[in-house]
Amino acid sequence: MNIITDNLYGKFSVSPLIHELINSRPFQRLKGIHQGGGIFLVNPKLTLTRHEHSIGVMLLIKLLGGTETEQAAGLLHDISHTAFSHVIDYVFEHAGEDYHEEIFQRILNNSEIPEILSKHGYRLSHLTAQNFNILEQPLPNLCADRIDYALRDLFYAGFITKEEVKNFISAISIHEGRIMVSSIAQAQWFKSKFEILNKDYFAKKEHLYANEKLTEIIKHLLNENVITPTDFETDDAQLLKQIENTVAGKQRIEEIKKFKDFEAYTPGFSLKNRIVDPELYISGVYSRLSQV
DSSP states (O other), X not given: XXXXXXXXXXXXXXXXXXXXXXXXXXXXXXXXXXXXXTGGGTOTTOOOBHHHHHXXXXXXXXXXXXXXXXHHHHHHTTTTOOTTTTHHHHHTTOTTOOHHHHSHHHHHHTSSHHHHHHHTTOOTHHHHSSOOTTTOOOXXXXXXXXXXXXXXXXXXXXXXXXXXXXHHHTTEEEETTEEEESOHHHHHHHHHHHHHHIIIIITOHHHHHHXXXXXXXXXXXXXXTSSOGGGGGSOHHHHHHHHHTSHHHHHHHHHHHTTTTTTTOOOOSTTGGGOOOHHHHXXXXXXXXXXX
């Protein structure tokens, strides 16, 4: 039996396919990619990685009765995220924060993932040629991806407890193929916490500062041909090492850590696209509570 332990959801048994995908090289790379981009430079306690989030998404899908195929899709949905996550979207000025989606198919095709899937009776198209209702939904519907990143970011930032996570998870279920909240109190709790996530995490001045200044450094080194887009496909530690191997890069990373000129800093456009309206996010739940 293959047992994994998640920091939020506890211990679970997973299928041989899921176990092998977790131990694959491309998935293990996600251990070195911070969920919050460069936020760890100014707050070293915020160590949440794409690896943890991806396992969380897979486990939510499993908890909600999703198929093995959808669990695999959930596990791999962030497999192509670059070093520093969405910071690279700001480097390339991708307003939709979707650079990792543009390279998703290439990253999968050039990895050991297709071979692992084939070993267990699947093809890559089983994961990429269909939509999975539990994994992804457009706003205002809930989905495993949004639920996990919201709960996980809130927990790591100290805004919620494991007991609160447990209570909310126990209140969600699948109705007509969609995630619904069976308790108005829990829906209101999630709405209030999501407001906190937007205001005190995504829009926190220190976090915007770190990611915007990091974006500026990477843009500069990219224009100078010191680093290339291929370097973004490594992980945070490797790319940070390349940045700090330059005099200018090392100096500017230190300036971020020391909050140089922070008082005079005014947030630009860099991270505003990450902020969603919590009213919109949760509004679709209330009208359908009576159907659950």
